Amino acid sequence: MAQAQAPAGAPKEGSQVAAHAPHQPGFPPFQANTFGGQLLWFAIAFGLLYYFMSKVALPKIGAVLEDRRSRIARDLEEAQAMRQRSEEAEAAYQLSLTEARDRSKGIAQEMRDKLTAESDVRRRALEAELAEKIAASEATIRSRTTAAMSNVRGIAADAATAIVERVTGRAPDRAVVDAALDRTLR
Amino acid sequence: MAAPTSKLDPIHQFELLPIIPQIGLTQSSLYMLAAVGLISLAAWAAMRSSSLVPGRLQSVVEMSYEFIANTVRQSAGDEGMRFFPLVFSLFTFVLVLNLLGMVPYGFTVTSHIIITFALAMIVMTTVVVYGFMRHGTHFLGLFVPSGVPGYIMPLVVLIEVISFLSRPISLSVRLFANMLAGHIALKIFAGFVASLLAAGFVGILSPLPLALAVALTALEFLVAFLQAYVFTILTCIYLNDAIHPGH
Numbered sequence: 452m453a454q455a456q457a458p459a460g461a462p463k464e465g466s467q468v469a470a471h472a473p474h475q476p477g478f479p480p481f482q483a484n485t486f487g488g489q490l491l492w493f494a495i496a497f498g499l500l501y502y503f504m505s506k507v508a509l510p511k512i513g514a515v516l517e518d519r520r521s522r523i524a525r526d527l528e529e530a531q532a533m534r535q536r537s538e539e540a541e542a543a544y545q546l547s548l549t550e551a552r553d554r555s556k557g558i559a560q561e562m563r564d565k566l567t568a569e570s571d572v573r574r575r576a577l578e579a580e581l582a583e584k585i586a587a588s589e590a591t592i593r594s595r596t597t598a599a600m601s602n603v604r605g606i607a608a609d610a611a612t613a614i615v616e617r618v619t620g621r622a623p624d625r626a627v628v629d630a631a632l633d634r635t636l637r
Numbered sequence: 638m639a640a641p642t643s644k645l646d647p648i649h650q651f652e653l654l655p656i657i658p659q660i661g662l663t664q665s666s667l668y669m670l671a672a673v674g675l676i677s678l679a680a681w682a683a684m685r686s687s688s689l690v691p692g693r694l695q696s697v698v699e700m701s702y703e704f705i706a707n708t709v710r711q712s713a714g715d716e717g718m719r720f721f722p723l724v725f726s727l728f729t730f731v732l733v734l735n736l737l738g739m740v741p742y743g744f745t746v747t748s749h750i751i752i753t754f755a756l757a758m759i760v761m762t763t764v765v766v767y768g769f770m771r772h773g774t775h776f777l778g779l780f781v782p783s784g785v786p787g788y789i790m791p792l793v794v795l796i797e798v799i800s801f802l803s804r805p806i807s808l809s810v811r812l813f814a815n816m817l818a819g820h821i822a823l824k825i826f827a828g829f830v831a832s833l834l835a836a837g838f839v840g841i842l843s844p845l846p847l848a849l850a851v852a853l854t855a856l857e858f859l860v861a862f863l864q865a866y867v868f869t870i871l872t873c874i875y876l877n878d879a880i881h882p883g884h
Contacts, residue, residue, distance in 0.1 A: 488661020
């Protein structure tokens with residue numbers, strides 16, 4: 452029809468439109484004769500999209516996301532473990548610090564005790580020595596006193612003899628003088 | 638004669654231009670193939686060098702993935718995740734086709750009811766087939782709400798059946814009508830600008846429809862996203878019925 456009309460000088464534009472849409476010119480979305488072709492190409496396009504998405508793209512994206520999620524979870528877990536380790540290390544450090552402090556306290560106490568003991572020993576030795584010396588001195592004093600006392604007896608005897616000789620003009624018997632001295636000095 | 642009127646005709650933009658009529662190839666088919674290509678290309682490019690710390694494109698792709706995955710999980714539970722590839726394909730397909738329609742001189746595939754109806758029928762077929770496969774005749778429990786007195790039960794079941802049957806219609810008409818109406822409105826206001834400018838002195842009024850056209854363009858971008866999302870979330874809710882038919 453269109454070809455028959457074209458040489459007759461019908462407007463080219465109109466014949467083109469007629470060739471494309473020779474049916475009812477109505478509202479394009481409601482032209483039922485286009486439905487078949489549209490559905491065919493829709494099926495092809497959507498089928499391709501669904502196939503590509505479900506078989507290739509979405510599993511890959513999901514895997515990447517899952518990988519990231521697990522990676523983050525693992526990193527967090529690791530950080531948590533590290534924190535725990537550092538806390539443990541700190542506790543151990545505190546413990547060893549306390550221990551060291553206790554030990555140093557012990558060592559100081561020990562040293563003090565040792566020094567005290569040593570000085571005690573020395574003091575006691577010194578005291579013993581002094582006591583010995585005192586005892587020796589006392590013995591000396593005693594022996595001297597005894598000696599002096601025996602000399603005093605001799606002097607007293609001599610003096611008594613001399614006094615009696617002067618008074619009586621006659622030297623007393625030695626034994627009588629000794630007996631008199633013994634009586635007085637007792 | 639026909640040419641100048643069709644340029645301003647708001648319906649003209651929805652016409653299908655046959656490219657290879659023998660196999661029904663039109664510009665609509667090419668737009669669909671282009672959308673599939675764009676989505677696949679984005680996914681492929683983003684994941685080609687997938688790294689632990691994502692780049693821009695990878696972030697966008699991953700965000701869409703998580704966004705849809707969360708939507709599916711919230712509406713249909715973990716079991717709904719088996720339909721995740723379907724829902725993701727539906728969302729990206731509708732969204733990219735809506736957005737391609739916003740390209741100047743572009744064609745809006747989703748403004749054709751047969752396409753949106755086909756999308757809705759994919760969802761409803763999945764719901765019915767999976768529902769019967771999974772639950773057998775228990776799937777019919779979807780139409781019998783519990784806790785309803787016996788004497789009004791027939792009425793309630795009738796309402797439930799009608800509501801179920803009208804789902805594919807509402808799902809497809811919502812998307813179709815939104816895209817169609819938005820693009821018609823845009824075209825009309827843009828046409829006002831041209832007509833006013835051509836009309837001489839009243840041309841000083843032309844900024845008014847221009848401003849409206851700009852505002853409508855922004856609104857249309859919102860609608861393009863929103864309708865794709867609404868389609869997706871309703872899909873998830875219907876799939877949830879197939880997984881858990883009891884009310």
